[in-house]
Amino acid sequence: MGFQISKAVIPAAGLGTRFLPATKAMPKEMLPVVDKPAIQYVVEEAVDAGLHDVLMITGRNKNALENHFDHVSELEETLRKKGDHDKLKKVNQSTDLADMHYVRQGDPLGLGHAVLRARMHVGREPFAVLLGDDIIDARDPLLKRMIEVQGERNATVVALLEVPESQTHMYGIATVEPTDVEDVVKITGLVEKPPAGEAPSNLAIIGRYVIRPEVFDVLEKQEPGKGGEIQLTDALMKMAGAEEWTGGVYGVVFRGRRYDTGDKLDYIKAIVQLASDRDDLGPDLRAWLTEFVADE
Ligand code: UTP
Numbered sequence: 356m357g358f359q360i361s362k363a364v365i366p367a368a369g370l371g372t373r374f375l376p377a378t379k380a381m382p383k384e385m386l387p388v389v390d391k392p393a394i395q396y397v398v399e400e401a402v403d404a405g406l407h408d409v410l411m412i413t414g415r416n417k418n419a420l421e422n423h424f425d426h427v428s429e430l431e432e433t434l435r436k437k438g439d440h441d442k443l444k445k446v447n448q449s450t451d452l453a454d455m456h457y458v459r460q461g462d463p464l465g466l467g468h469a470v471l472r473a474r475m476h477v478g479r480e481p482f483a484v485l486l487g488d489d490i491i492d493a494r495d496p497l498l499k500r501m502i503e504v505q506g507e508r509n510a511t512v513v514a515l516l517e518v519p520e521s522q523t524h525m526y527g528i529a530t531v532e533p534t535d536v537e538d539v540v541k542i543t544g545l546v547e548k549p550p551a552g553e554a555p556s557n558l559a560i561i562g563r564y565v566i567r568p569e570v571f572d573v574l575e576k577q578e579p580g581k582g583g584e585i586q587l588t589d590a591l592m593k594m595a596g597a598e599e600w601t602g603g604v605y606g607v608v609f610r611g612r613r614y615d616t617g618d619k620l621d622y623i624k625a626i627v628q629l630a631s632d633r634d635d636l637g638p639d640l641r642a643w644l645t646e647f648v649a650d651e
Pocket of ligand 1: 366367368369370371372373374383412460462463464465466468469486487488617
């Protein structure tokens with residue numbers, strides 16, 4: 356049966372071109388979602404699922420990411436002197452979260468290439484990959500369920516979400532067969548961003564994976580795919596087709612709350628949704644939104 360999974364890999368080396376100019380000098384994973392950078396939600400999720408060893412794949416502008424998870428002495432000292440323990444707690448929250456490691460991607464040649472950079476750190480154990488583009492609501496634990504399924508089947512597990520047909524061209528889309536478990540499907544095919552009208556289903560891969568280490572052997576030989584990038588989806592497709600060697604690929608169908616922060620409109624929606632759920636901001640925000648919509 357499976358290993359005890361302890362490592363999370365978080366690729367954060369993309370160019371974030373959809374958010375220019377905000378991402379000119381800052382990784383998109385540092386964009387705030389209400390008052391926390393997107394990346395902090397993701398590290399918190401990994402830790403909540405029991406993964407305390409976090410490897411971040413960084414690119415240009417990596418300093419902002421490393422600094423966010425490190426101590427910042429002057430600020431801490433100033434807050435300590437002022438006796439502002441609430442704010443000090445907020446500063447230290449990200450520092451004390453996990454055992455953080457970093458590796459550079461070099462050229463951003465695609466998500467598959469970024470994941471391959473984790474090989475030395477991960478070794479021959481299954482590991483989780485979490486993308487900062489997706490925030491999964493902490494009240495709807497997905498990663499824990501994926502880790503459980505990985506352990507039961509000793510396979511690779513991806514997270515799937517039903518999306519409207521109009522959105523399938525934006526995702527990796529899976530062809531699936533049912534299993535004896537309601538929220539688990541077996542993946543028989545995967546295609547990265549199929550053209551409109553050509554998607555084999557409406558089950559989209561979202562940014563959570565629990566992967567067997569054989570992926571590194573596949574990625575090493577992986578040719579560039581869609582967009583000239585080395586695609587993780589293509590490597591997973593190969594793993595699905597080599598079951599005797601890889602254990603196959605399964606999907607956990609997620610029906611909880613997920614906030615997409617990868618594109619501008621969805622990012623704005625994510626902020627409004629998360630802020631509206633908060634006790635300190637929600638009531639005022641909702642009242643203002645109602646007035647705003649009525650005025651429009
Ligand atoms: P995206 O394709 O959404 O990120 O990659 P991007 O390329 O930065 O975004 P745009 O389209 O230019 O705005 C999904 C995830 O994979 C990481 C990104 O940081 C993001 O978390 N990634 C992508 C890498 O780490 N390296 C890469 O070479 C590509």
